[in-house]
Amino acid sequence: xxxxxxxxxxxxxxxxxxxxxxxxxxxxxxxxxxxxxxxxxxxxxxxxxxxxxxxxxxxxxxxxxxxxxxxxxxxxxxxxxxxxxxxxxxxxxxxxxxxxxxxxxxxxxxxxxxxxxxxxxxxxxxxxxxxxxxxxxxxxxxxxxxxxxxxxxxxxxxxxxxxxxxxxxxxxxxxxxxxxxxxxxxxxxxxxxxxxxxxxxxxxxxxxxxxxxxxxxxxxxxxxxxxxxxxxxxxxxxxxxxxxxxxxxxxxxxxxxxxxxxxxxxxxxxxxxxxxxxxxxxxxxxxxxxxxxxxxxxxxxxxxxxxxxxxxxxxxxxxxxxxxxxxxxxxxxxxxxxxxxxxxxxxxxxxxxxxxxxxxxxxxxxxxxxxxxxxxxxxxxxxxxxxxxxxxxxxxxxxxxxxxxxxxxxxxxxxxxxxxxxxxxxxxxxxxxxxxxxxxxxxxxxx
Amino acid sequence: xxxxxxxxxxxxxxxxxxxxxxxxxxxxxxxxxxxxxxxxxxxxxxxxxxxxxxxxxxxxxxxxxxxxxxxxxxxxxxxxxxxxxxxxxxxxxxxxxxxxxxxxxxxxxxxxxxxxxxxxxxxxxxxxxxxxxxxxxxxxxxxxxxxxxxxxxxxxxxxxxxxxxxxxxxxxxxxxxxxxxxxxxxxxxxxxxxxxxxxxxxxxxxxxxxxxxxxxxxxxxxxxxxxxxxxxxxxxxxxxxxxxxxxxxxxxxxxxxxxxxxxxxxxxxxxxxxxxxxxxxxxxxxxxxxxxxxxxxxxxxxxxxxxxxxxxxxxxxxxxxxxxxxxxxxxxxxxxxxxxxxxxxxxxxxxxxxxxxxxxxxxxxxxxxxxxxxxxxxxxxxxxxxxxxxxxxxxxxxxxxxxxxxxxxxxxxxxxxxxxxxxxxxxxxxxxxxxxxxxxxxxxxxxxxxxxxxxxxxxxxxxxxxxxxxxxxxxxxxxxxxxxxxxxx
Numbered sequence: 001x002x003x004x005x006x007x008x009x010x011x012x013x014x015x016x017x018x019x020x021x022x023x024x025x026x027x028x029x030x031x032x033x034x035x036x037x038x039x040x041x042x043x044x045x046x047x048x049x050x051x052x053x054x055x056x057x058x059x060x061x062x063x064x065x066x067x068x069x070x071x072x073x074x075x076x077x078x079x080x081x082x083x084x085x086x087x088x089x090x091x092x093x094x095x096x097x098x099x100x101x102x103x104x105x106x107x108x109x110x111x112x113x114x115x116x117x118x119x120x121x122x123x124x125x126x127x128x129x130x131x132x133x134x135x136x137x138x139x140x141x142x143x144x145x146x147x148x149x150x151x152x153x154x155x156x157x158x159x160x161x162x163x164x165x166x167x168x169x170x171x172x173x174x175x176x177x178x179x180x181x182x183x184x185x186x187x188x189x190x191x192x193x194x195x196x197x198x199x200x201x202x203x204x205x206x207x208x209x210x211x212x213x214x215x216x217x218x219x220x221x222x223x224x225x226x227x228x229x230x231x232x233x234x235x236x237x238x239x240x241x242x243x244x245x246x247x248x249x250x251x252x253x254x255x256x257x258x259x260x261x262x263x264x265x266x267x268x269x270x271x272x273x274x275x276x277x278x279x280x281x282x283x284x285x286x287x288x289x290x291x292x293x294x295x296x297x298x299x300x301x302x303x304x305x306x307x308x309x310x311x312x313x314x315x316x317x318x319x320x321x322x323x324x325x326x327x328x329x330x331x332x333x334x335x336x337x338x339x340x341x342x343x344x345x346x347x348x349x350x351x352x353x354x355x356x357x358x359x360x361x362x363x364x365x366x367x368x369x370x371x372x373x374x375x376x377x378x379x380x381x382x383x384x385x386x387x388x389x390x391x392x393x394x395x396x397x398x399x400x401x402x403x404x405x406x407x408x409x410x411x412x413x414x415x416x417x418x419x420x421x422x423x424x425x426x427x428x429x430x431x432x433x434x435x436x437x438x439x440x441x442x443x444x445x446x447x
Numbered sequence: 448x449x450x451x452x453x454x455x456x457x458x459x460x461x462x463x464x465x466x467x468x469x470x471x472x473x474x475x476x477x478x479x480x481x482x483x484x485x486x487x488x489x490x491x492x493x494x495x496x497x498x499x500x501x502x503x504x505x506x507x508x509x510x511x512x513x514x515x516x517x518x519x520x521x522x523x524x525x526x527x528x529x530x531x532x533x534x535x536x537x538x539x540x541x542x543x544x545x546x547x548x549x550x551x552x553x554x555x556x557x558x559x560x561x562x563x564x565x566x567x568x569x570x571x572x573x574x575x576x577x578x579x580x581x582x583x584x585x586x587x588x589x590x591x592x593x594x595x596x597x598x599x600x601x602x603x604x605x606x607x608x609x610x611x612x613x614x615x616x617x618x619x620x621x622x623x624x625x626x627x628x629x630x631x632x633x634x635x636x637x638x639x640x641x642x643x644x645x646x647x648x649x650x651x652x653x654x655x656x657x658x659x660x661x662x663x664x665x666x667x668x669x670x671x672x673x674x675x676x677x678x679x680x681x682x683x684x685x686x687x688x689x690x691x692x693x694x695x696x697x698x699x700x701x702x703x704x705x706x707x708x709x710x711x712x713x714x715x716x717x718x719x720x721x722x723x724x725x726x727x728x729x730x731x732x733x734x735x736x737x738x739x740x741x742x743x744x745x746x747x748x749x750x751x752x753x754x755x756x757x758x759x760x761x762x763x764x765x766x767x768x769x770x771x772x773x774x775x776x777x778x779x780x781x782x783x784x785x786x787x788x789x790x791x792x793x794x795x796x797x798x799x800x801x802x803x804x805x806x807x808x809x810x811x812x813x814x815x816x817x818x819x820x821x822x823x824x825x826x827x828x829x830x831x832x833x834x835x836x837x838x839x840x841x842x843x844x845x846x847x848x849x850x851x852x853x854x855x856x857x858x859x860x861x862x863x864x865x866x867x868x869x870x871x872x873x874x875x876x877x878x879x880x881x882x883x884x885x886x887x888x889x890x891x892x893x894x895x896x897x898x899x900x901x902x903x904x905x906x907x908x909x910x911x912x913x914x915x916x917x918x919x920x921x922x923x924x925x926x927x928x929x930x931x932x933x934x935x936x
Contacts, residue, residue: 004572012523034622036499044526064496086493103591415529
């Protein structure tokens with residue numbers, strides 16, 4: 001039996017799908033669900049993803065069938081059909097996507113057959129991607145939505161472009177730095193001559209998604225997410241995929257570029273040249289903190305509470321680039337045993353030789369317990385060594401923990417309500433510099 | 448017929464208060480049609496998303512001190528917890544209370560549970576909430592999913608209540624049950640009335656119940672002028688505080704939509720009189736509100752003295768503000784009947800009330816003696832043109848605003864504010880529903896309007912670069928109410 005969750009750090013499948021639609025220019029979502037679902041998702045994700053805003057057609061503007069008891073009893077397909085028809089009249093978009101709430105799935109509405117009535121007309125395409133929320137959370141919804149686009153919208157391309165790739169695994173909204181991260185991934189790949197389509201990054205349009213089948217490889221920058229989409233690309237459009245970790249900072253990004261470069265058999269000299277130039281820039285910045293780091297002794301114990309994408313990479317970054325002592329990492333997603341094992345391996349080969357205690361738990365108040373488990377408690381020993389100084393990198397839910405133990409908190413993962421995030425990234429070379437900036441800004445803030 | 452009955456659920460607003468979600472006309476006409484119950488709760492051919500009863504119930508249950516909440520729902524319904532953290536933290540700190548922590552667990556209803564039932568999961572979540580948070584009461588919030596599978600919340604509540612020895616309170620706030628999200632307030636209050644509130648042990652003659660939306664602490668200093676104490680309800684009230692609300696001298700609230708149900712029941716069942724004049728917004732309503740409270744607490748002459756002093760205090764600045772704001776048109780967009788409260792301030796500032804939209808409208812209240820704020824507003828401000836009712840629906844509001852072209856917009860619901868900005872209209876957010884009470888509230892609103900008008904730079908910049916998501920056909924459409932009606936009649 002699956003268990004309860006103490007303060008979930010994600011939305012439902014529909015929330016993940018709406019996050020993707022929020023990110024795609026001129027895509028119009030049509031929610032088939034109760035009246036409150038759309039706004040609840042917006043309200044949670046706007047604040048939780050560091051003030052993302054409603055965008056072109058999100059928030060209270062999102063078209064929604066707003067079904068009520070009558071449709072629960074008699075079915076809501078007629079109401080959905082009416083809503084699609086009127087949405088096509090009133091909302092100005094290039095692609096209309098029906099997503100569904102749990103209640104209409106429970107009563108058996110078939111959104112996919114309803115949209116068939118709109119196929120082949122003069123209208124822009126209307127597709128349906130059922131997103132039953134009792135089957136999964138935002139991570140699942142992201143994957144369902146993209147899988148739906150791959151199956152129903154993306155144009156087949158026989159001829160592939162060499163060294164053109166699509167980027168998967170970064171979730172708009174759920175990853176609060178998604179847009180900056182996509183931008184940096186695109187930039188670093190460009191350094192070694194690879195053209196990356198991030199699907200909904202800066203300047204990208206619906207056409208980029210529509211024609212994404214020209215890629216010769218899909219790169220999933222996530223150990224566990226994006227499978228449905230990648231498999232669909234592979235099966236329908238014959239695009240293979242590889243998975244990498246989310247590369248945070250110099251060391252991980254170098255590894256990432258070598259891995260992708262190796263796949264495309266890019267000349268060693270090209271990669272080396274790119275790395276040399278980036279290395280100069282990167283460490284010219286990083287060297288700046290050497291003074292303050294040593295003068296004030298900024299070595300810290302680290303406590304990382306984050307999702308399956310960020311937690312391993314950030315923990316490794318803190319250990320192997322900042323020279324911190326990795327104490328505890330809690331990964332807060334729903335994961336299978338197999339996925340957990342895979343993620344565990346990410347903690348086993350730190351250059352520092354250190355390894356944090358790794359726990360998997362979706363419950364917010366469990367973090368405190370794990371923290372106490374990893375360190376001997378103060379029972380009035382003569383020379384008690386407290387766990388400190390420490391820093392927490394987590395979500396805003398860690399505020400209570402931060403207050404209680406007086407450990408500064410840097411919010412990096414959903415929900416992040418105490419920051420406004422626009423185009424910054426923690427991924428790549430520039431991301432590493434920004435993360436250092438944010439961490440040390442927090443530490444010097446009181447000066 | 449009594450207002451309160453022991454049934455598990457309170458009747459939804461469409462049936463209980465004959466609420467409507469669509470109307471356009473003027474204030475007089477709406478008031479007359481309401482009296483004749485001549486409006487029904489129709490749907491729309493085209494809809495945009497809005498709120499639900501579960502969300503409204505959360506604004507109460509998540510904020511009871513020493514309580515925990517089990518949301519019997521798929522995890523996604525709880526995506527908004529972080530906003531409750533922000534609110535709870537900010538207001539408890541501002542009021543000098545211990546920082547409020549939202550204690551909630553989602554039962555995480557999954558596919559299998561929708562087939563085989565989820566009572567076992569609910570029970571385990573309740574016991575876990577007990578273990579983790581050591582609460583004095585636990586609310587069980589229903590959801591669309593738990594409602595459809597027909598989960599027997601009563602049995603689980605009774606059983607766990609026996610075991611844990613404190614109240615376990617089911618709140619029937621399934622999102623699909625009512626189109627009027629405020630039904631969620633009633634659902635939470637009904638649960639509290641059924642299982643938490645006790646008979647008075649004694650009377651506290653100087654204690655006034657104030658039902659509010661977790662706003663800032665302005666009632667304590669205000670009622671101190673009458674030597675009265677304030678019992679802020681329900682957000683940030685403790686369980687003990689709730690048990691004893693029946694001891695208060697009277698009950699007032701800042702919005703009829705929020706609290707007329709519980710206020711009427713407190714009067715009917717426990718003899719706590721309800722203040723039956725509109726909330727203290729605008730000078731005239733504040734006068735009457737103070738007099739009514741004074742009547743229940745035997746402070747009539749003191750009230751007259753306070754009224755006189757307060758008038759004298761605010762008049763000079765009001766004169767000044769009226770000059771500054773003269774000729775400006777303001778449009779009010781808020782819930783029923785809070786919109787009436789805001790609108791009643793408009794005349795005091797010499798502004799023109801260009802129109803008003805309420806997000807729903809109750810054709811009557813729970814008791815015929817309760818205030819009719821719409822009628823009171825007509826009395827104080829005259830008939831009002833451009834009065835509409837719609838549940839957010841920015842596509843419609845946009846057309847109304849483009850037609851009326853107000854100089855200022857004031858809104859109580861998040862995200863509708865940015866609609867004003869996108870259209871280039873300086874917009875005030877009335878998020879803190881206590882902020883504009885009393886005499887000072889009129890002055891403060893005037894200052895805010897003045898400030899909003901002094902520079903419109905952000906508004907202009909955003910408006911100049913915003914693309915609206917509507918088709919040319921809709922932008923040229925003459926009738927904003929084109930899509931009213933629809934299949935759900």
